[in-house]
Amino acid sequence: MTINLRDRRRLQTAREIQLAALRLSLRHGYACVTTDSIAAEAGISTRTFFNYYPNKQAAVLGMPPQLDSCAAEWIVTSTGPLVDDLACLLGRMLEAKEIDREIVRMIEQVWDTTPELMAVFRNSMDNIALTLGGLLHTRLGPDRQPEAMLIAELATHALSHAVRQWAADDAMSVSDIPPMIVRQMRQVGHLLV
Numbered sequence: 001m002t003i004n005l006r007d008r009r010r011l012q013t014a015r016e017i018q019l020a021a022l023r024l025s026l027r028h029g030y031a032c033v034t035t036d037s038i039a040a041e042a043g044i045s046t047r048t049f050f051n052y053y054p055n056k057q058a059a060v061l062g063m064p065p066q067l068d069s070c071a072a073e074w075i076v077t078s079t080g081p082l083v084d085d086l087a088c089l090l091g092r093m094l095e096a097k098e099i100d101r102e103i104v105r106m107i108e109q110v111w112d113t114t115p116e117l118m119a120v121f122r123n124s125m126d127n128i129a130l131t132l133g134g135l136l137h138t139r140l141g142p143d144r145q146p147e148a149m150l151i152a153e154l155a156t157h158a159l160s161h162a163v164r165q166w167a168a169d170d171a172m173s174v175s176d177i178p179p180m181i182v183r184q185m186r187q188v189g190h191l192l193v
Contacts, residue, residue: 014052014063017042021059022106030060030114057120062103064124065093067131072138075132076139083185086155089132091178094163099174104167129156143145158184 020041024033035056039049053059071092078085111117133152137145162180166172 010052013044013048015100015103016018017044017049017052017059018062018103018105022103022110025060025110025114026106030110030117031055033060035059043160048139048175057117060117061107061121061124063097064128065097065099067093067128067135068096072131072135074133075103078092080137082136082139082151083182083189085142086132086151087178090159091127094159094174094177101167101170104163108164108167125156125160129153132156154185154188155181158188 016181017038019052021038024037024041033056035049036046038056039046042049049059067089071089075085075089107117107121111121129149129152132155133145133149136148136152140148158181159177161184162177165180166174166177
């Protein structure tokens with residue numbers, strides 16, 4: 001995926017705002033952080049802050065990974081093994097987001113002391129699961145909606161777990177995440193048999 005200079009700058013500014021929110025949360029405690037303080041720490045106006053994030057929770061967690069339309073079309077039409085296709089799709093999402101190990105670690109430190117952030121994070125993962133579930137429903141057929149949603153939920157949980165493992169292990173690369181998703185999903189499948 002190639003992005004133009006404008007989009008790259010926008011992603012960099014969003015990252016700088018997120019880092020400012022995380023640094024302040026770790027330094028002063030999440031409850032003491034305001035959107036004004038995040039903007040000041042990032043060296044931007046509060047108005048600019050709101051061009052990127054709707055609130056401080058979103059700034060701390062950052063922009064969730066997005067599913068691009070080409071990937072969405074591919075997962076619907078692919079005839080490969082579903083578990084492999086899911087892992088590939090989720091891996092593409094992470095590559096496009098350019099996840100940062102230190103940011104993931106900082107997020108985990110903040111939400112360890114701020115349970116409400118875990119709910120916000122889960123909500124963003126639920127949104128990914130809903131989108132993915134709709135695509136899988138199309139792929140699997142009209143009578144497979146419950147299964148499609150269950151598989152999508154499992155895949156997003158496996159993604160979340162794999163990213164946390166990756167963040168904890170400096171020896172892992174982002175390319176190690178999709179095989180980990182496949183292993184986790186297959187292990188769950190074997191437990192159900």
